Amino acid sequence: MRLTTYSSLLLLLTTSLLSHSLAQKPHASPITAAATSAYDALQSHGLPIGLLPCGITSFTVNASTARFEATLDSPCTAKFENDVVHYNRSISGTLSYGEIASLSGVSAQELFLWFPVLGIKVDLSSSRLVYFDVGVVYKMLPLSLFEWPPLCTPDSSPSMSTF
Numbered sequence: 054m055r056l057t058t059y060s061s062l063l064l065l066l067t068t069s070l071l072s073h074s075l076a077q078k079p080h081a082s083p084i085t086a087a088a089t090s091a092y093d094a095l096q097s098h099g100l101p102i103g104l105l106p107c108g109i110t111s112f113t114v115n116a117s118t119a120r121f122e123a124t125l126d127s128p129c130t131a132k133f134e135n136d137v138v139h140y141n142r143s144i145s146g147t148l149s150y151g152e153i154a155s156l157s158g159v160s161a162q163e164l165f166l167w168f169p170v171l172g173i174k175v176d177l178s179s180s181r182l183v184y185f186d187v188g189v190v191y192k193m194l195p196l197s198l199f200e201w202p203p204l205c206t207p208d209s210s211p212s213m214s215t216f
């Protein structure tokens with residue numbers, strides 16, 4: 054497989070989309086039972102498994118409220134082309150078809166600032182976009198970027214989160 058560098062910018066509210074997938078392949082770490090149940094829960098709601106990163110150590114979903122809680126082995130940062138997304142160690146949200154609402158634990162970088170991602174919506178129509186609700190705007194990303202759980206770089210300075 055060739056390694057290709059795309060320099061194209063994925064801009065906010067842009068309509069020019071890449072038609073070619075840059076989806077990352079799963080890496081070598083073993084897929085835990087927790088990760089499997091997380092990916093099952095996402096898929097049964099029409100959501101791509103790449104919305105949650107690698108490294109899931111526990112996952113629960115309340116059958117009546119569809120509220121899920123995922124725990125990662127470490128808080129981490131993943132890159133989707135030109136967009137950077139941070140995952141806290143603990144991530145929760147409410148699943149419905151094509152959507153995660155009341156999300157917490159995920160933030161996205163926009164103009165060098167971090168914004169909490171409040172919800173995620175997936176458009177499975179021909180546009181095949183993923184919308185990250187960052188409060189003021191929706192960030193749009195191609196669905197193809199979420200085909201696989203992204204590699205996620207653990208935060209380098211855990212001492213920053215001391216209380």
Ligand SMILES: *[C@@H]1O[C@H](CO)[C@@H](O)[C@H](O)[C@H]1NC(C)=O
Nearest residue numbers: 113114115116117118119120
């Ligand atoms: C699911 O959520 C409901 C409402 O918050 C709660 O009463 C119930 O105990 C939860 N079930 C589990 C298994 O946690």
Ligand SMILES: *[C@@H]1O[C@H](CO)[C@@H](O)[C@H](O)[C@H]1NC(C)=O
Nearest residue numbers: 141157158159160169170214
């Ligand atoms: C992530 O965790 C930090 C520290 O606990 C917290 O301040 C922040 O609000 C969390 N981010 C999100 C998006 O929930």
